[in-house]
Amino acid sequence: NAGVTQTPKFQVLKTGQSMTLQCAQDMNHNSMYWYRQDPGMGLRLIYYSASEGTTDKGEVPNGYNVSRLNKREFSLRLESAAPSQTSVYFCASSEEGQGWEKLFFGSGTQLSVL
Amino acid sequence: AQRVTQPEKLLSVFKGAPVELKCNYSYSGSPELFWYVQYSRQRLQLLLRHISRESIKGFTADLNKGETSFHLKKPFAQEEDSAMYYCALSGGSGGYNKLIFGAGTRLAVHP
Numbered sequence: 764n765a766g767v768t769q770t771p772k773f774q775v776l777k778t779g780q781s782m783t784l785q786c787a788q789d790m791n792h793n794s795m796y797w798y799r800q801d802p803g804m805g806l807r808l809i810y811y812s813a814s815e816g817t818t819d820k821g822e823v824p825n826g827y828n829v830s831r832l833n834k835r836e837f838s839l840r841l842e843s844a845a846p847s848q849t850s851v852y853f854c855a856s857s858e859e860g861q862g863w864e865k866l867f868f869g870s871g872t873q874l875s876v877l
Numbered sequence: 878a879q880r881v882t883q884p885e886k887l888l889s890v891f892k893g894a895p896v897e898l899k900c901n902y903s904y905s906g907s908p909e910l911f912w913y914v915q916y917s918r919q920r921l922q923l924l925l926r927h928i929s930r931e932s933i934k935g936f937t938a939d940l941n942k943g944e945t946s947f948h949l950k951k952p953f954a955q956e957e958d959s960a961m962y963y964c965a966l967s968g969g970s971g972g973y974n975k976l977i978f979g980a981g982t983r984l985a986v987h988p
Contacts, residue, residue, distance in 0.1 A: 766920075767920075798978075803886070803980050804980055805881075805883075805963060805978040805979050805980040805981050806921075806963065806978040807978070808975060808976070808977075811975070821975070822977075853921065865923050866913075866921075866923065866976065867922075868920045868921040868922070869920065870920055871920075
């Protein structure tokens with residue numbers, strides 16, 4: 764029972780490089796999310812996807828793109844990495860149906876942009 | 878604007894002491910409030926939500942709409958409670974799929 768799986772766990776990039784963070788969930792959840800976690804700022808929502816084929820901007824979308832490839836997978840792409848994107852990135856999916864949503868998180872990706 | 882404030886970055890207590898992790902929120906409607914916890918080397922996970930009025934691992938949290946607070950309390954802290962705690966708010970435009978998190982409070986329980 765893997766839950767939410769993120770890859771890679773660690774990544775170091777140079778300014779201007781691109782990369783894609785992968786996320787997959789095996790819980791048949793409709794909604795998926797990407798958050799970034801920075802010291803003193805908590806978790807901030809980058810993008811979310813309420814269902815397959817739809818994506819919406821969160822609080823801090825600039826510099827990122829996302830793809831909801833299918834119901835299981837939701838990827839986050841940095842086209843031209845900047846030092847300000849150094850952070851820990853969390854993917855999550857949510858269980859629905861009861862008027863509220865419980866988030867299940869991946870283990871995180873620690874990204875450093877030099 | 879929706880906002881969640883956790884005023885303490887670090888709360889340090891001794892085992893057996895009472896614990897109160899503060900959370901204040903700003904929201905004009907009827908919010909859903911949650912506490913999430915991240916233990917060392919584990920994933921962030923839901924601890925409790927206000928509407929269920931439950932006690933999880935001895936923790937409780939009461940929503941005080943007058944004071945716009947949702948403080949997390951435990952009468953006797955244990956070493957295994959040491960973790961990062963996040964208060965989160967859901968509601969408003971976009972509905973439940975936009976959880977707003979506070980900055981987090983690290984709880985350290987010493988023997």
